[in-house]
Amino acid sequence: MEGVTQYIPKESTADTLQKIKTLVASGSTLLITYVDQNVFDDPSRVADNTKACSMILKQSARVGEPWITGWTQEGFADFLKECGYQVVSDTTCKDYNDKYLAPLGRKLDEKDIINLERLVVAKLL
Template identity: 30%
Template sequence: MFRASEHAKGTGQRLFADPLAVALLPGSLRLSAKLLAVRPVSSMLARYIDRQWPGARTSGIARTRLIDDWIAESIGQAEQLVLLGAGFDTRAWRLGALDAVKVFEVDHPATAKVKRQRLQAAGADMNRVTFVAVDFEIDDFEVRLRDAGFDLARRSIVVWEGVSQYLTGEAVCGVMRWAGRLAPGSRFIFTYVHEGVIDGSVAFDGADKVVAKVGVSGEPWRFGLLPGELPGFLRERGLRLVSDLGADQYRERVMGQAGRDMHGYSFYHTVLAEVGDA
């Protein structure tokens, strides 16, 4: 919905285009999303969301553009892109820079099935993606990726967005160790939440409401990191930190002055890391 709302702003005003975002919404929300093109409706919805969940919308939109930019900057030196836990990501169709790159989407079979059905109904070219169905509870995603044609020896970009906070520390470390074994020069883009949100040791504007909501939904946040410890954490897993931006920083980076006036979700971080030489 956030991506659909940004697309509705039109050329020259939006941070990115995503014509498939509406098609990926459940039917009950598609009409509402189409109304976003009506300026008063869009403004009212944005104000309502920003009051209910301070920073969630602006963080999500800015994070999308930031990751888009990092992919575009890295694509010239990569041959493969992996969207790990892809969800309803549409970068394979949105980003022209990916035309010459093999794209793998790794996700749960049920989620992938719904996504493919909605994309096919919207007329999307399904050949742009190699779908890799993985039940992370029982399957080895490394084996499934390899069987689908992913080559660990080729320089790659891996995007792991909006996932790590839901997993155990053991699971997160396992993914990062895998990323650290990619070909030297590969890029690993991921998000995390500040550990202080998980254990309650640091207060962030709006964090209590967000944590309570995800807890009630049955998918509580379980894992976080401390920004000061991130370089060492990555280094131990074969990765070098290139950039670690909190929401306040990446909003300002992609939105300029408008971003500096936005608040909330400052506990959310987006990271660019690189695989070093073995």
Template identity: 30%
Template sequence: MRQSYSLTAEGMALLRAIEQARPPAQRIISDPYAAAFLRFPGFRFITRSQSLSRLMLRLFDWRAPGAVEFLTIRPRLVDELATELAAQGLEQIVILGAGFDTMALRIRDKLQGVTIYEVDHPATQAAKRETLTKIGTPTNVRFVAVDFEQDDFVEKLREAGFDLKRKTLISWLGVTYYLTPAAMARTLTQIATLGGIGTKFVFDYMLAEVIDGTSTSHEALNKARFVARLGEPWLFGLQPEKVGAYLAPFGFRVRQNFTPQELQAKYCPTRKEPMVYVRMAVCERM
């Protein structure tokens, strides 16, 4: 079992933190809290400086074109979905693999009547809670520490007060890539039991061709090797046209299956096309 917090979770916080160096009108997401969660001193140093942050953004644009775009669109899309559903009576949000995501802080005024359950690996969650203790934990957040490879997170959610019958938004960002196919199926079987009528489920996934190595994108294959070296290899992917059939046995219907082009048109028409080897799907309970 991993002992240290997730470096990829820190990477996501870094991207949201450096996005703050853009003028507000050009940002895909505004996250004034992200920098507080950075633990690596070099990252903290960079985000304290506007010019170093902008330099870092240029470096990402060059080395990983579209990464900042996709990885900031991802939480923005879920913020919008949560805001929309909260206005329609949403009661619970489950964030699976929450990492250092700060939705509970970013849109706290929109989520006042909603209980947010953050589910994550104990090591990452401990690091997050350490920071939240300093900057203030929103009172509607509950923490649920699990290892998806081993634990029954539904049981743990119930122990934390989650109601299986209430309308829920389930967000699962940046996690499916890292699970084995068996852990994916097991987790989806558990996700299928969460929430009552009107429950929605949003997640992102890697294209299967990156996992099996048949992708023609050198960029994608290089990134796959890079994350493997960080100790968090990509293990799972899907073919976009088969997502509906894959999810149906788990009781979900796909409502939107966003391509990078659609995400670009919606969130950043004047910026780079988001990474081409990942997708976002919004689903509803059948």
């Protein structure tokens, strides 16, 4: 579920996760992204370029697809647990830039990274 949760209410994400549980086996892996609540509340905590955060929020609203939902890291882990999933990892773009792109010689320049979304790997309990 990449790039979805910020566009829908938390209840809709919960409903989707419950439906996924009926389709996959226990122990299955879920990949899901969410927007850090700081994007809405304090962009300086997630990006050096706070203007970029503001621009993205304004642009998404302008095209009729506003970002309406964000979570804290702890809050999202708790949310997933309530939905029957256990977080395995919760990373930022910078994390996977360093871990995956750098070894391939494809590392992004630090100034081009805005940690708006977090990527979670979780297991269905």
